[in-house]
Amino acid sequence: MSRSAHPAGPRHADVLPEGHYAAPAEDLNALDPKVWAHTVARDADGVVTVGGLPVTQLAEEYGTPAYVLDEADFRDRARAWRTAFGADADVFYAGKAFLSRAVVRWLDEEGLNLDVCSGGELATALAAGMSAERIAFHGNNKSPEEIERAVRAGVGRIVLDSFQEIVRVAHIAQTLGKRQRVQIRITVGVEAHTHEFIATAHEDQKFGIPLAGGQAAEAVRRALQLDGLEVIGIHSHIGSQIFDMSGFEVAAHRVVGLLKDVRDEHGVELPEIDLGGGLGIAYTSDDDPREPHEIAKALTEIVTRECEAARLATPRISVEPGRAIVGPTAFTLYEVGTVKPLDGLRTYVSVDGGMSDNIRTALYDAEYSVALVSRASDAEPMLVRVVGKHCESGDIVVKDAFLPGDLAPGDLIAVPATGAYCRSMASNYNHALRPPVVSVRDGAARVIVRRETEEDLLRLDVG
Numbered sequence: 349m350s351r352s353a354h355p356a357g358p359r360h361a362d363v364l365p366e367g368h369y370a371a372p373a374e375d376l377n378a379l380d381p382k383v384w385a386h387t388v389a390r391d392a393d394g395v396v397t398v399g400g401l402p403v404t405q406l407a408e409e410y411g412t413p414a415y416v417l418d419e420a421d422f423r424d425r426a427r428a429w430r431t432a433f434g435a436d437a438d439v440f441y442a443g444k445a446f447l448s449r450a451v452v453r454w455l456d457e458e459g460l461n462l463d464v465c466s467g468g469e470l471a472t473a474l475a476a477g478m479s480a481e482r483i484a485f486h487g488n489n490k491s492p493e494e495i496e497r498a499v500r501a502g503v504g505r506i507v508l509d510s511f512q513e514i515v516r517v518a519h520i521a522q523t524l525g526k527r528q529r530v531q532i533r534i535t536v537g538v539e540a541h542t543h544e545f546i547a548t549a550h551e552d553q554k555f556g557i558p559l560a561g562g563q564a565a566e567a568v569r570r571a572l573q574l575d576g577l578e579v580i581g582i583h584s585h586i587g588s589q590i591f592d593m594s595g596f597e598v599a600a601h602r603v604v605g606l607l608k609d610v611r612d613e614h615g616v617e618l619p620e621i622d623l624g625g626g627l628g629i630a631y632t633s634d635d636d637p638r639e640p641h642e643i644a645k646a647l648t649e650i651v652t653r654e655c656e657a658a659r660l661a662t663p664r665i666s667v668e669p670g671r672a673i674v675g676p677t678a679f680t681l682y683e684v685g686t687v688k689p690l691d692g693l694r695t696y697v698s699v700d701g702g703m704s705d706n707i708r709t710a711l712y713d714a715e716y717s718v719a720l721v722s723r724a725s726d727a728e729p730m731l732v733r734v735v736g737k738h739c740e741s742g743d744i745v746v747k748d749a750f751l752p753g754d755l756a757p758g759d760l761i762a763v764p765a766t767g768a769y770c771r772s773m774a775s776n777y778n779h780a781l782r783p784p785v786v787s788v789r790d791g792a793a794r795v796i797v798r799r800e801t802e803e804d805l806l807r808l809d810v811g
């Protein structure tokens with residue numbers, strides 16, 4: 349990613365390592381639609397609104413920090429994926445990105461399926477009334493209890509992740525007098541990263557069964573022999589926050605290669621392939637994600653071409669986007685507590701949350717944007733680091749950003765694109781109370797996940 353120092357000479361510009369810091373937008377009051385939810389705007393008073401509601405009102409009513417989720421945007425993005433892939437393919441929303449009963453109902457209404465990867469996610473999906481046939485159950489170490497629950501519920505597919513699991517699921521299904529539809533998750537030997545694509549022997553990881561050395565073929569061989577299983581296809585997930593489609597191209601090529609080997613050996617054409625999730629979103633203005641229709645077109649073309657070359661009927665394709673649907677739909681609203689300029693360095697802005705509501709910066713060195721949202725300001729930009737209130741110096745929310753130089757305690761700032769992997773990875777570190785998720789739509793707000801209370805914390809502490 350290329351960055352440059354601010355041409356206008358922000359405070360502390362003299363110490364910026366050249367080419368290292370993002371230039372502030374021309375106007376710090378501007379809200380780049382790439383990183384903010386669709387209905388976010390600044391009103392005539394300079395206050396940011398979402399779903400028609402000013403953030404100042406949301407902060408007053410629901411407190412800070414809070415995740416604010418734009419329901420219309422969520423539905424738009426879900427629908428765009430569904431429409432892009434059409435009736436001959438399936439879109440499974442990856443619940444690990446963020447899951448709640450309201451979200452499950454929106455997905456249901458928009459015609460998406462759901463990928464769950466734990467008993468807890470399965471329970472949430474079922475509690476919200478999602479039909480079990482539309483659920484895929486993932487995980488590299490599903491417990492026998494989880495498997496039994498999924499099979500009993502009648503989930504549409506279980507994605508098998510190891511040789512032991514092939515036997516385990518077959519046994520449980522058979523004991524229950526069922527034949528479980530399954531996919532086999534394989535590792536195709538590619539790893540995709542943001543902005544780069546590395547073709548490596550990425551079998552060195554806990555997920556999936558390696559294609560290399562014939563292990564995946566052996567897994568299919570074994571699964572086809574077991575009465576408790578109906579093998580419907582092959583699954584591949586190559587990574588996260590991917591912009592480059594070439595990783596999917598290699599993956600599709602190798603998955604189709606396996607389908608061909610299976611056909612040649614067993615005379616069986618497996619009817620489905622799942623290419624996983626991992627499509628990138630814009631966290632900052634530097635990121636340029638693809639639209640769902642472009643992704644659908646590219647994936648469909650790749651699979652069709654590969655199948656034609658292998659003389660196979662094109663299987664039904666499924667994908668599992670999580671971040672690309674929910675990520676951009678929410679922002680985290682914080683109140684500024686302290687503003688601490690460190691001479692010759694930068695200004696530390698402390699907010700009332702931190703690594704407990706967004707661990708991604710500390711864990712992955714993730715980049716985020718930030719904006720002053722409770723008012724507009726024409727003050728000179730200042731280089732800031734937005735930090736939390738936790739007892740840890742790595743408690744950073746936004747590593748390098750520019751905010752107006754007149755930022756003061758009591759101001760509200762918001763970090764966009766926190767819909768995915770923030771609430772779902774939130775913790776109680778320092779006994780922080782996890783923030784609520786407030787959804788807004790058409791001028792109305794409602795809490796879909798409430799704020800934790802001290803009673804919630806003490807409920808688990810049995811004294």
Ligand code: LLP
Pocket residue numbers: 442444445463486585587588589624625626627668669670671672708712768769
């Ligand atoms: N399908 C499978 C099998 C997956 O393992 C994942 C993500 C997805 C779909 C959805 O990927 P998405 O479209 O949301 O990128 N905590 C990390 C991301 C971990 C993703 C794990 N698997 C983060 O915050 O970036």
